[in-house]
Amino acid sequence: MDRVYRIGIDEVPKRLNLNDCEQLRLIFIVMPGVSADIPFEINIEKEGVELEILGLYLSPHSERVKFNITVRHMVGGSHSRQLFKGIVGGSARAEFDGLVYVAKGAQKTEAFQENHSLLLDNGATVETHPQLEIYADDVKCSHGATSGYLNPDELFYMRSRGIPEAEARKLQMISFVSPVISHLNETMQNQIISRL
Amino acid sequence: MADEKDILAAAVERDYSEGFVTEIEQEFVPKGLNEEIIRLISAKKQEPAWLLDFRLDAFRKWQQMTPPKWGHLSRLPEIDFQDIIYYAAPKSDSDRPKEIDPALQETFDKLGIPTGEREVLAGVKSKVAVDAVFDSVSVSTTFRRTLAEKGIIFCSFSEAVREHPDLVRRYLASVVPVGDNFYAALNSAVFSDGSFCYIPKGVKCPMDLSSYFRINASGTGQFERTLIIADEGSSLSYMEGCTAPMRDENQLHAAVVEIIVEKDADVRYSTVQNWYPGDAQGRGGILNLVTKRGLCRGENSHLSWTQVETGSAITWKYPSSILLGDNSSSEFYSVALTNHYQQADTGTKMIHIGKNTRSRILSKGISAGFSENSYRGLVRMNPGADGARNFSQCDSLLIGDNCGAHTFPVIQNLNPRASVEHEATTSRISEDQLFYCNQRGLATEDAIGLIVNGYAREVLSRLPMEFAVEAQKLLSVNLEGSIG
Numbered sequence: 041m042d043r044v045y046r047i048g049i050d051e052v053p054k055r056l057n058l059n060d061c062e063q064l065r066l067i068f069i070v071m072p073g074v075s076a077d078i079p080f081e082i083n084i085e086k087e088g089v090e091l092e093i094l095g096l097y098l099s100p101h102s103e104r105v106k107f108n109i110t111v112r113h114m115v116g117g118s119h120s121r122q123l124f125k126g127i128v129g130g131s132a133r134a135e136f137d138g139l140v141y142v143a144k145g146a147q148k149t150e151a152f153q154e155n156h157s158l159l160l161d162n163g164a165t166v167e168t169h170p171q172l173e174i175y176a177d178d179v180k181c182s183h184g185a186t187s188g189y190l191n192p193d194e195l196f197y198m199r200s201r202g203i204p205e206a207e208a209r210k211l212q213m214i215s216f217v218s219p220v221i222s223h224l225n226e227t228m229q230n231q232i233i234s235r236l
Numbered sequence: 237m238a239d240e241k242d243i244l245a246a247a248v249e250r251d252y253s254e255g256f257v258t259e260i261e262q263e264f265v266p267k268g269l270n271e272e273i274i275r276l277i278s279a280k281k282q283e284p285a286w287l288l289d290f291r292l293d294a295f296r297k298w299q300q301m302t303p304p305k306w307g308h309l310s311r312l313p314e315i316d317f318q319d320i321i322y323y324a325a326p327k328s329d330s331d332r333p334k335e336i337d338p339a340l341q342e343t344f345d346k347l348g349i350p351t352g353e354r355e356v357l358a359g360v361k362s363k364v365a366v367d368a369v370f371d372s373v374s375v376s377t378t379f380r381r382t383l384a385e386k387g388i389i390f391c392s393f394s395e396a397v398r399e400h401p402d403l404v405r406r407y408l409a410s411v412v413p414v415g416d417n418f419y420a421a422l423n424s425a426v427f428s429d430g431s432f433c434y435i436p437k438g439v440k441c442p443m444d445l446s447s448y449f450r451i452n453a454s455g456t457g458q459f460e461r462t463l464i465i466a467d468e469g470s471s472l473s474y475m476e477g478c479t480a481p482m483r484d485e486n487q488l489h490a491a492v493v494e495i496i497v498e499k500d501a502d503v504r505y506s507t508v509q510n511w512y513p514g515d516a517q518g519r520g521g522i523l524n525l526v527t528k529r530g531l532c533r534g535e536n537s538h539l540s541w542t543q544v545e546t547g548s549a550i551t552w553k554y555p556s557s558i559l560l561g562d563n564s565s566s567e568f569y570s571v572a573l574t575n576h577y578q579q580a581d582t583g584t585k586m587i588h589i590g591k592n593t594r595s596r597i598l599s600k601g602i603s604a605g606f607s608e609n610s611y612r613g614l615v616r617m618n619p620g621a622d623g624a625r626n627f628s629q630c631d632s633l634l635i636g637d638n639c640g641a642h643t644f645p646v647i648q649n650l651n652p653r654a655s656v657e658h659e660a661t662t663s664r665i666s667e668d669q670l671f672y673c674n675q676r677g678l679a680t681e682d683a684i685g686l687i688v689n690g691y692a693r694e695v696l697s698r699l700p701m702e703f704a705v706e707a708q709k710l711l712s713v714n715l716e717g718s719i720g
Contacts, residue, residue, distance in 0.1 A: 163619075171644050172643040172660060173642045177634035177664040183643070184657075184658065185647055185658040186657045189654075
């Protein structure tokens with residue numbers, strides 16, 4: 041089941057308990073112009089849960105966005121995957137604070153967490169705290185975080201083939217956000233692409 | 237698994253081989269901490285007025301501060317700072333004896349630390365200059381003459397205060413300010429001895445320099461202060477080791493290390509920390525709460541931290557680098573092993589200020605028994621750090637299902653031309669790996685040693701030779717009895 045939350049438009053629950061065997065995909069979208077503090081906590085209390093949390097934040101002006109995502113594996117045998125991507129420019133500030141907690145005895149848990157952000161301008165700030173707190177040994181847990189800029193080599197490649205700079209940059213950004221927006225419907229995809 | 241357990245049970249009985257106490261006449265200052273005690277320590281060391289003022293200023297700052305609580309260290313006890321003896325020194329007739337006391341000599345021999353130059357010259361040990369610190373004072377420094385010929389100053393901190401006051405005054409607290417944190421302020425108020433090292437312009441230090449710290453007296457704390465200055469174009473490899481007797485009480489170790497690296501200079505700082513970790517039930521052990529920081533001040537300067545942390549009941553330690561000079565670089569390589577009830581919260585900070593600065597972090601945590609092992613780190617790209625890069629990798633290995641492994645990195649990027657990459661994984665020694673080794677005739681214990689050493693190899697290979705051998709042994713030995 042997919043649930044899409046447009047921050048500032050849809051109401052977001054603060055806390056979810058998963059005690060049914062289920063597949064769930066949550067998608068958080070923060071559009072340009074939206075400042076928000078998004079605390080979200082999810083407890084997995086049943087084996088066999090497949091949880092995916094995706095997030096996208098576009099903050100090109102002076103927004104303040106803060107995600108505070110906690111995923112708790114209270115029992116073993118469940119999988120969770122988080123992917124958050126952000127493009128930050130102007131004087132905006134984006135913070136991602138994510139915790140994966142694996143309780144004692146929650147064996148065979150698999151948990152992955154990723155956060156990638158692009159900085160476009162001087163004055164923009166990105167802060168990331170990807171955290172793992174693990175009390176069981178038979179688990180596969182990892183996280184990755186990067187913060188960087190649009191690859192100048194890619195840009196050069198496209199420009200040397202006649203693509204104007206602005207468009208080339210847009211293509212780069214589309215490819216950056218596509219792992220998240222590919223799960224959205226076409227209307228929303230177009231809406232996001234037009235705002236890049 | 238039954239016979240495996242037997243082997244392990246036997247191995248757990250292993251003693252901490254450095255846990256003996258040396259019977260030696262020592263002098264102490266009274267227990268507790270107040271201005272009088274600080275004046276007394278300062279007077280005992282015949283310090284100039286400016287240093288006493290420095291201490292008193294630090295003490296007043298410290299009084300306003302509270303101990304940091306953010307570490308993931310549930311077993312860190314409330315420390316009663318009035319119940320500690322802040323100065324303990326082996327009794328000796330003169331300030332610095334010409335002959336090292338035989339009992340002390342024996343202690344350091346037992347620990348395998350060469351305090352005499354003879355056996356080194358005879359080729360028994362490799363050539364390393366050692367500054368040996370026993371409780372609150374430095375008892376011997378070797379190879380001073382050889383080093384002095386090159387203009388290198390390597391001596392105890394107290395001696396540096398007497399003989400090179402200008403250098404000390406210029407650099408002291410220039411990297412770790414007095415009020416930096418609670419324990420650094422405490423150290424600044426009561427620090428006793430430590431090593432001082434100055435490498436002049438363009439000099440490549442001909443041998444590894446080393447400090448060896450030993451806590452002996454009961455009820456005391458050790459507060460050493462190390463100051464290393466590498467002037468333009470110089471290079472230095474520095475090693476630090478430490479041990480303490482086995483006791484039921486917790487003893488406090490709050491050190492400050494400051495390193496200044498000038499233009500084109502290169503400093504490698506290696507630590508093998510083997511303080512007494514407490515017994516299998518978690519009684520006693522050293523509380524290791526230290527502040528280490530290096531400043532890469534000049535262009536193209538380079539500082540590398542390598543640490544192997546196997547001891548201490550509590551470790552709270554974040555060797556950090558401030559990359560101020562353009563094109564400067566720093567690395568942090570760490571292996572932290574916790575067993576039984578040990579808790580470690582360790583990591584690094586890389587602050588990128590200069591252009592094209594680079595840093596690399598490689599941290600390998602191993603937790604076993606009921607221990608907790610956390611990596612905590614900060615990578616910050618300042619607005620001026622154009623072209624800066626960082627790559628961090630933090631791996632955790634869990635052995636047994638009663639321990640915890642945690643990763644708490646912080647990444648702050650304020651520059652659109654800087655890039656930061658971080659990755660972390662958590663895993664355990666799989667049954668397949670063990671089966672593979674067993675099948676080829678390796679006992680489970682040996683197999684674990686092999687796998688852990690392989691896991692930590694990338695860090696161990698950065699250590700100077702004799703340290704690498706010691707560290708490998710420590711890893712295998714400290715893990716004995718960790719799975720069943």
